[in-house]
Amino acid sequence: MKFSIILPSHFESRDIRSLLESHWLVPRKVRHFLRSRKNxxxxxxxxxxxxxxxxxxxxxxIFEPSDYSTPDILPGDKQLVQTIVEDEHLIIVEKPVKMKTHPNQPDENDTLLNHLAxxxxxxxxxxxxxHRLDKxxxxxxxxxxxxxxLPILGRMMEQKSIKRVYQAIAQGEIKQENFTISEKIGRDRHDKRKRIIDNRRGQYAxxxxxxxxxxxxxxxxxxxxxTGRTHxxxxxxxxxxxxxIGDPLYNPSFQKAHRLMLHAHELSFIHPLTEEQIHAQSTFSLW
Known part of the structure; x- marks a missing residue:
């Protein structure tokens, strides 16, 4: 792999070691190889x-093939990939309903990750x-x-600099127009598939x-x-x-929907390498 990156106009001068370690999160072993090979x-x-x-x-x-380990992903069907944004570093795609984001078993080949591979x-x-979406x-x-x-995008997720907007259709009439829910979320001890409001032991959400x-x-x-807690x-x-509506785990008695009425509709962020403003919008809408 060989990448060339122009440092942006607002970049604060620093030494190469700091650029690689703190700014781009290059692992220590890989930094050592880059230095010893003069890459x-x-x-x-x-x-x-x-x-x-x-x-x-x-x-x-300039990275050598041995610098990073390569994941073993069985190929799926590339015809099932719908691309929204793509460059040499990242890709944003649509996940259909009822499709898993990635395999849980090594012999699976029908998830979005397989098709993308x-x-x-x-x-x-x-x-x-x-990041992931529920099936x-x-x-x-x-x-x-x-x-x-990968670690740069992971840090952006942790720092909330990647904005995610979902469409949802909820049961009943909600009176308020704009509001925030900030209850902590924890695991349901009685059902490992589920999460519950747990303001004592849960994580802030x-x-x-x-x-x-x-x-x-x-x-x-x-x-x-x-935040990005499960469910x-x-x-x-x-x-x-x-x-x-249509939630089999948290609203099982409501039977009028053919699917979970939840859809990841927008993703927006500043590209960490090109400084381009990325705003991706789904081609599908719940309404």
Whole structure:
């Protein structure tokens, strides 16, 4: 792998070691290989790791195949991949409802990750999971296309700099127009598939909700995540008495929907390497 990156205009000067370690999160072993092989170039010239780089500098990184371990992913069907945004480092695709994000067993080949592996094989690239969607939830998922950008995107997820907006149809009429649910979420000790509100032992979770239209029977919402807990929107909406329609775990008595009415509709962030503003929107809408 060989990547060339132009440092942005607002980049604060720092030495190459700090750039690789703290800014781009390159693992120690890989940093050692880059230094010993002289595989870091600044404006086309080999530089020592203590030397400074500045805004506008072109940094070229040359990785050997042995620098990173390669995941073993069985190929699926590339025809099932619907691409929304793609460049040399990342790809955003649509996940259909009822499709798993990734395999849980080594012999599985019918998940989105498998299909994406087949799609990227002709480009000699491999997909890496950045985040997940429940099997019952459809919509946009971001994958890394190389192990270099994977930890950078993971940190962006942790720091909430990747904005995710979901569409949901909840049961009943929600009176408020804009509100935030910030109940802690923990595991259900009686059902390992489920999560519950647990303000004593749970993890902090925050969901921002906007009601776009409503009837006596249902409310049409967008939900923006400030955290990314398992089943967060589903648990939070159930906790206020308005569970997602068609939810087999948290609203099993509501039988009028053919699917879980939850869809990851938008993803937006600033590309960590190109500084481009990425705004991806699904081609599908719940309403």
């Amino acid at each position: 870091v170039l600044v404006n086309g010239e080999v530089k020592m790791f203590h030397e400074l780089v500045h805004a506008g500098d072109k940094i070229t990184l 087949d799609y990227l094989a002709e480009k000699n690239q491999i997909p890496y999971v950045v 019952e939830t459809s919509g946009l998922i971001l994958f890394a296309k190389n192990p270099f950008i 925050e969901t921002n909700v906007t009601v776009h239209k409503k009837t006596k029977q249902q409310s049409f919402l967008t939900c923006s995540l400030a 967060q929107i589903r648990v939070h909406l159930q906790s206020i008495g308005h569970p997602v």
